[in-house]
Amino acid sequence: MIPIPFEEIVQKLIVETKLEDAQIREKISEKMASLSGLISPEGAAHIVANELNVKLFSSSQLAKVNQIREGMRNVTIAGRIKTIFPIKQFNTGQRQGTVGSFLLEDETGAVRITLWNEMTNHLARLQQGDIVQLKSAYVRLNNLGFRELHLNDRSQVVRNPPGVEIAASPPDVQKKIAELDGSEGTATIVGHVVNVFDPRFFEQCPTCRKRVGLREEGGFSCEAHGVVQPLYGYVVNLLLDDGSGTLRVACWKEQADALFGNLDVVVESPQLFDTLKNEVLGSIVKVTGTVRKNELSANVEISARQVVKDTSGQLSSLLPSGRSTQGTSEVSASSEEELVE
DSSP: OOOOOHHHHHHHHHHHHOOOHHHHHHHHHHHHHHTTTOSOHHHHHHHHHHHTTOOSOOTTSEEOGGGOOTTOOSEEEEEEEEEEEEEEEEEOSSOEEEEEEEEEEETTEEEEEEEEGGGGGGGGGOOTTOEEEEEEEEEEEOTTSOEEEEEOTTOEEEESOTTOOOOOOOOOOBOOGGGOOSOOSEEEEEEEEEEEOOOEEEEEOTTTOOBOEEOTTSSEEETTTEEEOOEEEEEEEEEEEOSSOEEEEEEEHHHHHHHHSOTHHHHHOTTHHHHHHHHHTTOEEEEEEEEEEOTTTOOEEEEEEEEEEEESSTTGGGSTTOOOOOEEEEEOOOHHHHHOO
16 A cells, blocks of 8 residues: 555545545544454545545556655656756676666655666756656655655656646745744755764665665675675764754765765764864854654754855845854755665
8 A cells, every 4th residue: 555644645535526524534434433443544545545436646647746655656757857966887896887866846846866777878868957757667765764766677758748847846945943844845944053963974885875784794785786895975963043943954975065074084083073063063054955853753854955054144144043154165965865775
C-alpha cells in the first residue's frame, strides 16, 4: 500500500464521489469498526476508496511533485528544471560508471531526479528552465526521509513536450522562526548563529552514495556494490535565532563548506574545527531549505539547500531585530543531501 496521508485520501474521495466530508469519514469509521479496529485509518480509507471505485493514484496520470509517495513505480511527471548538478564518475574496483541529477519543480514543490550511467546522457541536452516530462520513474526515500525520483533503462525523458505547461513555482518567502509549523515544504530563514555542533562524518559508497558498513576483516562494504573505498560526507548542525525563536539547521557538505571552508581537513584533525566554529558563531546567515517536524522531539527543523553568510551587513535589514554583522558567500543545493542513504 502506497503511504498516502489520511487527510489527502479523504479530500480525494470528496472530490471524486461528491459525498460530504462527514459521509466519507463515517464510511471510514464504519470500516474500522467492522474490522474490530485492527486496521489503521489510512488502511480503512484505502478500502473505502476501492469500494467506491476511486483510484487514489494512477501511474498513467501526470503526477504533481507533492503527490509522489514512497513505493510508487511507473510514475509520469512533468516539471521545470531548476538546477542541474555535475555528472560524477565513480570506480569502486568492482564497478564503474556515472551518476547525475537535477532538481525538478512544479507549482507544488521540487524533487531531485537521479540518473545512472547511460541515462546521464540526457543531461547533455537539458538546460535550466527546460520543461521535461519523465515516464516510468520510481520513487525512493533516502535515509533522511526525502523523496527522490530515479530513472532506469526503461524510463523516458522528453524535453519540452508539446502541450505540457508548468505553472511558475511560488517564490521563496522569508518566514519568522516562530511562524514555522513543519507544513511549509520550503522556507527561507534569516538569523544569528547562536550555537554550532561538532560535525558528524560518515562513509559513503562512491557509486550510490549510501552509507557503508565496516567489514569484520577490515575495510568498508556497500550492500549493493560490495567492498569499496569510501568517500566522506558530513553534516554540521547550527542553531539559528531570529528574535522570534530558535531553529536547528542541518548543513550538509556543500552548505557546511560555504560557512566553514572545506571540512575534509577536519576528518584527520578534529581540533581544527574549534577555530572554524568560533569564526561563524554570532554571524548572520540566510538559509533556504526543506522544513519538517522532528517526530521524536516534535521540534521544527530545516535541512539547508542554500546558505548565504553575511559578510557585508546586507542581511541585517532582514532580521526582525535589525541586528548586524558582516559577509556574503553563497552555495546552491548539495548533491549529498538527497543522494546520501
